[in-house]
Amino acid sequence: MKKKIVLLSVIVIVLILTIAVIYFFTNSNKSERLPVTQFPSAPADTPFEKINSDIIHSESQWTTNNTHDAEIIKVDDWYYTFSTDYKVAGAPLPGIQIRKSKDMIHWEFVGRVFEELSEEAVAWTNGKTSTYWAPDVIELEGTFYLYYSVSEFGTRNSFIGLATSSSIEGPWKDQGPVITTKNDDDKTVNAIDPGLILDRDDNLWMVYGSYFGGIFITELDKSSGKQKNEGEEGTLIAQRQSNDYEIEGPAIMYNKKTDMFYLTVSYGYLEDTYNVRVARSEDIQGPYVDYNGKNMVDISDESFDTGTKVLNSYTFNDDTGWLGTGHNGLLQDGEDYYLTHNARAGEDLYWSHLHVREIVWTNDGWPVLSPERYAGKPKEKSTVTTENLIGDWEKIEFIRFDDSMQTSTSLSLLKNGKINESDSKDYWEFEDDTLKLYWYAPDEAQGDYWIDEVKVIPQWDFEKWQPTLVFTGLKQDGTAIWGKQMINEKE
CATH class of the missing domain: 2.115.10.20 (Glycosyl hydrolase domain; family 43)
Known part of the structure; x- marks a missing residue:
């Protein structure tokens, strides 16, 4: 009887570990969410209308x-x-x-x-x-x-x-x-x-x-x-x-x-x-x-x-x-x-x-x-970790010589520290509240990399009407850059 219990316990442990491994690999590039109390609360029950005749x-x-x-x-x-x-x-x-x-x-x-x-x-x-x-x-x-x-x-x-x-x-x-x-x-x-x-x-x-x-x-x-x-x-x-x-x-x-x-x-x-x-x-x-x-x-x-x-x-x-x-x-x-x-x-x-x-x-x-309009402060002091940043983002750059509407492009921060592709020479680092994006340019940049330095803060996403992380800062040439984490609340 004891052997059966031990065997059953081993099977349960193996199943738990298997599920954990599968979850880890299938979610390795998903963003871990901060506690809700560390984001601004919803500004209203429903999104604000841009147009209302x-x-x-x-x-x-x-x-x-x-x-x-x-x-x-x-x-x-x-x-x-x-x-x-x-x-x-x-x-x-x-x-x-x-x-x-x-x-x-x-x-x-x-x-x-x-x-x-x-x-x-x-x-x-x-x-x-x-x-x-x-x-x-x-x-x-x-x-x-x-x-x-x-x-x-x-x-x-x-x-x-x-x-x-x-x-x-x-x-x-x-x-x-x-x-x-x-x-x-x-x-x-x-x-x-x-x-x-x-x-x-x-x-x-x-x-x-x-x-x-x-x-x-x-x-x-x-x-x-x-x-x-x-x-x-x-x-x-x-x-x-x-x-x-x-x-x-x-x-x-x-x-x-x-x-x-x-x-x-x-x-x-x-x-x-x-x-x-x-x-x-x-x-x-x-x-x-x-x-x-x-x-x-x-x-x-x-x-x-x-x-x-x-x-x-x-x-x-x-x-x-x-x-x-x-x-x-x-x-x-x-x-x-x-x-x-x-x-x-x-x-x-x-x-x-x-x-x-x-x-x-x-x-x-x-x-x-901030890339997002003000929606108040989080109820508690926010502590963003490196793991929180892993996942897909939208990025906007405000090019100095183009004053037309700027649209967002995709950016992925991978778990292995790379940007967009797992074998890319572009990489990212995060310390305190500062995210640095390193873009490989050996024939152009001093030290082979252009560096974007941005600050990460929790904000309310007015477009998707949910909390998210954003970043804002300047590229090495002084171009302003915005980012917003793409979070699917149904995940």
């Missing part, structure tokens, strides 16, 4: 819809965005839209800063403006300072104005123009697209400009909110060769850890090729240089396309993607940094949404963006 005339249901040029500020426990008035299939109203959110995911419509254009705005633009553009807002000693643009489209007949309020939701008092430009004046800048930033010593600066003349920065008086040296143009910090090459929507953030200022601008056309570029400087007035050391004011033939591209129109598999991903805002919230931007639905570019993305910092101090 039923809400066109219902502002209370707009959420992220009909948002353009949004800037973001945190007040107490609320996040607020102020944006250019926009409406799909309809004319925009004169005012600046205000939205608020507790989590930067679910947004509710608050109202508008203004109900009508000021007489001064109408007169300055020769009666050829219909709304205020591209606002930014900052809080100084309990007062909110909101800067806005008015412009006669396609001209330098523009001005940046100021409104103030003791409450972030208003009412707002118009304080008139801060800086003005005219076609026939002696300036080169176009006075639109203000962005506010405090320097290391808490001095207030405004970065601004668009197309004509490039991007400038000027110091403001913190007590009045107006220019410290009235009428000056400021310092040129970014430009392009001509108006045939777009540049606008500037913003600046400061990172205390790197002790650097980071300038973001948008290139391309707002409906489709809009893309975000970044450069950095030790001084708030520049010079700002990109990843490859190119100065943002350089307009030589060799450097006409400066700026490290970190965001571009894109599409992952099984999705129509997003166009016009530009005109960003910046937010520092404690130790975390975020970027907001426009995004137009790939199937209908007139539907413009607000996107919020987490900024991730590379090991050498450059800001890159």
